[in-house]
Amino acid sequence: xxxxxxxxxxxxxxxxxxxxxxxxxxxxxxxxxxxxxxxxxxxxxxxxxxxxxxxxxxxxxxxxxxxxxxxxxxxxxxxxxxxxxxxxxxxxxxxxxxxxxxxxxxxxxxxxxxxxxxxxxxxxxxxxxxxxxxxxxxxxxxxxxxxxxxxxxxxxxxxxxxxxxxxxxxxxxxxxxxxxxxxxxxxxxxxxxxxxxxxxxxxxxxxxxxxxxxxxxxxxxxxxxxxxxxxxxxxxxxxxxxxxxxxxxxxxxxxxxxxxxxxxxxxxxxxxxxxxxxxxxxxxxxxxxxxxxxxxxxxxxxxxxxxx
Amino acid sequence: xxxxxxxxxxxxxxxxxxxxxxxxxxxxxxxxxxxxxxxxxxxxxxxxxxxxxxxxxxxxxxxxxxxxxxxxxxxxxxxxxxxxxxxxxxxxxxxxxxxxxxxxxxxxxxxxxxxxxxxxxxxxxxxxxxxxxxxxxxxxxxxxxxxxxxxxxxxxxxxxxxxxxxxxxxxxxxxxxxxxxxxxxxxxxxxxxxxxxxxxxxxxxxxxxxxxxxxxxxxxxxxxxxxxxxxxxxxxxxxxxxxxxxxxxxxxxxxxxxxxxxxxxxxxxxxxxxxxxxxxxxxxxxxxxxxxxxxxxxxxxxxxxxxxxxxxxxxxxxx
Numbered sequence: 001x002x003x004x005x006x007x008x009x010x011x012x013x014x015x016x017x018x019x020x021x022x023x024x025x026x027x028x029x030x031x032x033x034x035x036x037x038x039x040x041x042x043x044x045x046x047x048x049x050x051x052x053x054x055x056x057x058x059x060x061x062x063x064x065x066x067x068x069x070x071x072x073x074x075x076x077x078x079x080x081x082x083x084x085x086x087x088x089x090x091x092x093x094x095x096x097x098x099x100x101x102x103x104x105x106x107x108x109x110x111x112x113x114x115x116x117x118x119x120x121x122x123x124x125x126x127x128x129x130x131x132x133x134x135x136x137x138x139x140x141x142x143x144x145x146x147x148x149x150x151x152x153x154x155x156x157x158x159x160x161x162x163x164x165x166x167x168x169x170x171x172x173x174x175x176x177x178x179x180x181x182x183x184x185x186x187x188x189x190x191x192x193x194x195x196x197x198x199x200x201x202x203x204x205x206x207x208x209x210x211x212x213x214x215x216x217x218x219x220x221x222x223x224x225x226x227x228x229x230x231x232x233x234x235x236x237x238x239x240x241x242x243x244x245x246x247x248x249x250x251x252x253x254x255x256x257x258x259x260x261x262x263x264x265x266x267x268x269x270x271x272x273x274x275x276x277x278x279x280x281x282x283x284x285x286x287x288x289x290x291x292x293x294x295x296x297x298x299x300x301x302x303x304x305x306x307x308x
Numbered sequence: 309x310x311x312x313x314x315x316x317x318x319x320x321x322x323x324x325x326x327x328x329x330x331x332x333x334x335x336x337x338x339x340x341x342x343x344x345x346x347x348x349x350x351x352x353x354x355x356x357x358x359x360x361x362x363x364x365x366x367x368x369x370x371x372x373x374x375x376x377x378x379x380x381x382x383x384x385x386x387x388x389x390x391x392x393x394x395x396x397x398x399x400x401x402x403x404x405x406x407x408x409x410x411x412x413x414x415x416x417x418x419x420x421x422x423x424x425x426x427x428x429x430x431x432x433x434x435x436x437x438x439x440x441x442x443x444x445x446x447x448x449x450x451x452x453x454x455x456x457x458x459x460x461x462x463x464x465x466x467x468x469x470x471x472x473x474x475x476x477x478x479x480x481x482x483x484x485x486x487x488x489x490x491x492x493x494x495x496x497x498x499x500x501x502x503x504x505x506x507x508x509x510x511x512x513x514x515x516x517x518x519x520x521x522x523x524x525x526x527x528x529x530x531x532x533x534x535x536x537x538x539x540x541x542x543x544x545x546x547x548x549x550x551x552x553x554x555x556x557x558x559x560x561x562x563x564x565x566x567x568x569x570x571x572x573x574x575x576x577x578x579x580x581x582x583x584x585x586x587x588x589x590x591x592x593x594x595x596x597x598x599x600x601x602x603x604x605x606x607x608x609x610x611x612x613x614x615x616x617x618x619x620x621x622x623x624x625x626x627x
Contacts, residue, residue, distance in 0.1 A: 024522060035524035039421055042529075045413030046422075046430065049500065052493045053437050056444065059452050115344040122341070131345055133618065134352060140547065140614035141607065142554025144581050145359060147588075148603045152358035172351065205337030233441025236556035236581070240588045260443045260557075267447050267561060275451070282444045293439050297432070 064283030067276050073284070077246050077262075080271045088273045091281050096248055097163060097256040101238070102231050104167035104252055109174035110224055116175070117182025117220070118208055132183075135176040146172050147237030154241065161243030163256035169237035174227040181223020185216035218303035225296035229289045235260035259285045359607055362600030365593075374601050380567035380578075382587065387598035389605065391569045395577035396609075398570060399484055399559065400552035403491035407552075408545050410492075411499030416529055418500070419507050431504075438497035446561030449490045453562070454481035461485070462574060477574035482564035485573045490558050495548040502547055506540030506624045507533060540624015546617030554610045556581040580606045 075090030120132055146169040154165035189212045197207035213220075243255030244265075259281055266278035366374060370387055377388020414434065418427045462479030469475050510533050518532045519525075534541070564576030565586055578586075580602045588599055 031524050031527070035526035038526035038530070042413045042417045042421060045410045046417040048410050049414045049437070049496055050430065050433050053433055053440075055452070056440060056448050059448055060444070063451070112344060112348065115341060116348055119341040119345045127345070127349075131349060134349075136618055137611055137614045138352065140550045140554075140617070141610055142556060142581055144554070144556045144584055145603055145607055146355070148362055148584070148600065149355045149358045151588075152362050153354065172355065175348065203337075208337070229439060233439075233443065235441070235443045236585055239557070239585050260441060263443045263447055264557060264561070267443075267450055278447055279451075282441075282447050285441055286444055289439050289441060290436070293436065 060279065060283045060286055063276065063279040067280030068283065072277075072280055076248065077277075080273055085271050086273045088271075088277050091259070091262050091277070091284070093246055093248055094257045094259045094262040094281065095284070096250060097242075097245065097258040098232060098260075100250060100252055101163050101167045101242070101256060101258055102170065102228060104164065105170035105174055105231055106224070106228060108168070108171040109178055109227065112171075113175045113178025113224075113227070114182050114213075114220060116179040117186055118213075120179065120183045121186035122204070122208065135179055138172075138176045139180070142236070143169075143173055143234055144236035144240070146170075147240035150237060150241045158253075160253075161241060161255045163242060163249070163252035163254065165241035166238045166256070166258065167252060169241060170231040170234060173234060173237070174231050177227040177230065178220075178223050181226070182216070182220045185219025185223070186212055188219065189215045218299050222296045222300045222303070225292045225299070229292035229296075232292070233260055233285060233289050235264055239264065259288075356607070359600060359603050363597060363602075363604045364600075366597035366601040369594075369597070374598065375605065378569055380583075382591070382595040382598070385594060387595075387601070389580070389598075389602055391567055392578055392580050392583050392602065393605065395484065395563070395570050396553055396579040396581070396606075398573075399487045399491055399563070399577070399579060400549055402484070402488035402573065403495060403552045404545065404549055405492075406488075407492040407495045407499055407548055411496050411544075411548070412503050412534075412541060414496075414500045415503035415507055416533070419504055420525075420529060420533070434497055434500050437493070438501075442494065442555060442558040443561075445490050445494055446558035449486055449558065449562040453486055453489065457481040457486050457489075466574075473571075474573045476572040479574060480564075482562060483574050483576045484563065484570055487559045487563040487577070487579070488573075490562055491552045491555055494555060494558060495551045498551050499544050499548040502544035502621060503537075503541055506537045506544060506621065509540075509625055510536050537624060539620050543617045543620030543622075543624055546613055546620060550610050550613040550617060553613065554581055554606060556585050560585045580609075 072090045073095065074092045076093050077091060078087050078089035080087055116131075116135075120128055149172065150165040150169040154168055155161055158165075193211055193215060194207055197211045198204070202210075238258055238261055242258060242261060244261070245255050245257050249256050263278050263281045263285065266274045266281065269275065269278075366387065370377070374387055374389050375393070376390060377386070378390045379386045379388045380391060418431055418434075422430070458479050458481035462475070462481070462485065465475040465485070466479060514532050514536060515528055518528045523531070559579050560582035563578060563582055565578050565582065566576035567578045567583065568575070570577045584599050584602055584606075587595065591599060
């Protein structure tokens with residue numbers, strides 16, 4: 001029997017497999033070496049991506065903290081002179097300005113964004129699809145274009161630079177972000193809830209407002225906070241329409257200042273004390289944005305825990 | 309296949325397709341919803357119209373010479389935006405040159421190489437990179453990167469080509485190189501986020517099939533994951549390009565604001581967006597119209613890039 005097997009020609013399939021195995025053994029070291037080289041290259045790409053964040057944070061802490069004080073946050077700015085180069089006052093006017101402008105923008109954008117989110121999540125018509133893709137393209141447009149928009153319609157009609165014009169530009173910036181978040185959150189609400197409400201005889205409006213909206217609330221809040229964080233740091237549109245104010249200005253129908261505008265203006269100002277102040281404003285700005293981001297993440301995490 | 313007719317339910321409504329049967333809805337409610345949609349669509353139309361309106365005098369006065377003209381001198385009523393368009397494209401292009409490999413590499417790392425427990429906090433860090441306001445990047449570029457650029461990076465780059473193109477000219481820190489560097493940091497989070505979404509839908513079967521055939525992990529990534537996510541990755545890159553083309557304040561702070569024709573990567577420049585930002589206040593009506601024309605070029609450029617990007621990403625995510 002064994003004699004017979006030895007005399008037979010080798011099985012071609014087995015022969016092939018043996019050759020493949022031999023070849024792969026020969027190249028295995030090279031291949032695994034190449035693989036680990038490539039993987040370490042990818043990991044270093046991740047390192048390179050994150051490093052700038054640390055550098056920016058380090059620069060902010062190093063240069064910004066020493067400027068911060070209670071007076072810096074509450075006083076109005078003063079123009080340094082050659083004799084008194086270090087009197088820069090504070091940025092209270094910009095804090096109030098940012099508060100008012102972003103508040104007014106949110107007042108417009110939050111309800112509008114949520115209503116549009118409801119509309120897009122409940123309607124499956126062609127206009128709704130078109131509106132959805134247009135809002136998505138909107139989110140990618142440069143914000144400075146919104147400044148031109150606010151300039152043409154508000155500044156030219158009111159014959160004045162106003163906080164309101166800035167607020168409207170920011171509202172148009174925030175609305176698509178909130179709409180997108182609201183639509184996603186509303187669509188993720190289990191369909192059975194809606195159907196149960198409808199089966200009980202409630203109208204669509206009642207089901208949407210009393211059942212779907214509350215369930216989707218955490219997702220919508222997350223979106224609103226992220227939109228707000230984006231709006232607070234936005235400089236370009238405000239540059240075109242807000243003018244400037246060095247007073248405590250609460251009235252959005254007057255020219256106003258805002259935190260990002262202060263940073264921008266101080267960064268190219270004449271005195272060293274003003275450059276330092278730019279970092280002071282920047283650290284305030286980043287702190288606000290970080291807090292909004294962290295809170296929105298906590299809300300999202302909370303939401304996930306509720307679900308499961 | 310069951311024909312949809314056989315399972316269609318009450319009143320002929322087809323419940324298999326997940327379309328809501330028509331339910332009595334509050335009339336007021338549906339008016340509010342539709343009214344807001346119409347209102348918002350109207351605002352969007354007005355938005356586009358405002359930019360056309362603002363730029364109209366410039367187009368009717370200078371015509372297409374705005375796009376082809378090479379001399380931007382508002383004081384002499386010369387409005388040729390070609391240098392600005394070129395600077396916009398160059399800075400965005402160079403920024404992508406760095407941001408694309410690093411961004412896609414980061415996305416691959418986060419999704420496939422690092423265990424999820426370490427990857428998720430790192431993802432948060434990358435996302436925070438997007439949260440930093442652009443004016444802060446500008447400030448950082450202006451105060452921290454400029455000295456480093458002019459004393460270290462630029463002399464090194466000039467040494468590479470021994471002072472020839474594209475690294476010729478004075479190394480003063482500000483300019484196209486710095487703007488590109490800052491831009492590449494700013495578009496990175498966008499590219500990473502979208503790439504991750506696109507890579508995540510690559511079918512598990514493909515990857516496991518390749519591994520079972522004896523492919524190494526790098527071969528799986530390079531020959532299976534990246535090719536099958538190709539279209540979506542292209543979309544991610546285009547979205548990044550859209551952001552880079554339109555970024556305003558950070559670029560305005562570090563590019564040196566000079567509307568001259570860029571000769572090398574060391575030259576100062578001015579992009580479409582940064583020119584609008586820095587010249588809009590204190591402009592004559594004529595110059596305002598020319599800036600409106602810049603806004604319109606910018607809108608056209610970014611809207612088309614974004615539309616293409618969205619289509620690609622959607623195709624990529626659907627697979």
